[in-house]
Amino acid sequence: KVKTFYLDKDITSKKIVLDCINEMLTTKYKNAIFYTHNLGGYDVVFLLKILSEFNKEHGNKYYKLKAFFRDDTILKLSITVQKSSSVTNTIHFVDSLALLPMSLDSLAKGFSTKYKKPWYPYTFISSDTLHYVGNTPSIEYYNTTKNKITQAEYEKLIKSDWNLREVTIEYLKSDLISLLEIMYEFSQ
Numbered sequence: 001k002v003k004t005f006y007l008d009k010d011i012t013s014k015k016i017v018l019d020c021i022n023e024m025l026t027t028k029y030k031n032a033i034f035y036t037h038n039l040g041g042y043d044v045v046f047l048l049k050i051l052s053e054f055n056k057e058h059g060n061k062y063y064k065l066k067a068f069f070r071d072d073t074i075l076k077l078s079i080t081v082q083k084s085s086s087v088t089n090t091i092h093f094v095d096s097l098a099l100l101p102m103s104l105d106s107l108a109k110g111f112s113t114k115y116k117k118p119w120y121p122y123t124f125i126s127s128d129t130l131h132y133v134g135n136t137p138s139i140e141y142y143n144t145t146k147n148k149i150t151q152a153e154y155e156k157l158i159k160s161d162w163n164l165r166e167v168t169i170e171y172l173k174s175d176l177i178s179l180l181e182i183m184y185e186f187s188q
Contacts, residue, residue: 017050021063021091025081030089035183037104037175039095040073047077047093070098096183103146104179113181115174119149119157120167129164136162 024034036043044067051063068076075098080090100107105117121141124132136158142149 014050014053017046018054021047021051021079024091025079025083025089027083027087027089029091031092033092033094035094035096035179037095037100037179038097039077039093040075041097044074044077044093051079073098096179100182100186104175104182105147107182108178111182111185113178113185115178115181117178118171118174119153120171125164132162132164134162135160 024032048065048067051065055061055063062081064080066078066080067074068078073095075095077093078090079093080088082088102110107113108116119142121137122144124137124141139149139151139154142154142157
């Protein structure tokens with residue numbers, strides 16, 4: 001469940017991540033496992049950087065981090081905080097790619113999930129375009145080495161009030177929900 005959308009341009013991604021982690025570290029989610037696809041190859045870099053910087057800036061080890069590796073890849077990251085003298089909460093991030101070694105898009109198709117990975121202009125993203133609103137980026141921004149958008153698929157995306165922030169939120173939402181559906185089907 002998404003509680004808050006940060007639409008203020010001045011709120012940093014660091015604050016968003018810390019707020020999210022702190023919400024996850026409540027007693028409600030004590031010892032919960034959160035799956036992320038390609039944790040060790042992508043997401044963990046951002047998590048470790050933000051949590052380590054917080055610890056360094058505050059001169060303590062508020063977030064206790066424990067990583068579990070296979071070869072040089074993090075498969076699981078456990079984060080623990082001491083909430084009070086008697087309450088310690090831990091959450092675990094686990095890499096679903098280690099369990100299901102395929103792209104999320106392929107898995108969504110294979111498990112016939114309701115949510116599919118939408119087209120996204122990966123190469124359009126830069127520090128200059130983060131707050132872009134205007135015409136849909138041109139078709140070449142949607143093509144990657146693995147996926148090529150057709151002209152017909154691209155034409156369905158064309159808008160004059162295309163908003164990168166909104167598109168990104170929808171893209172991430174689809175990613176998360178499709179992974180949830182995949183993990184549910186896989187567990188069955």
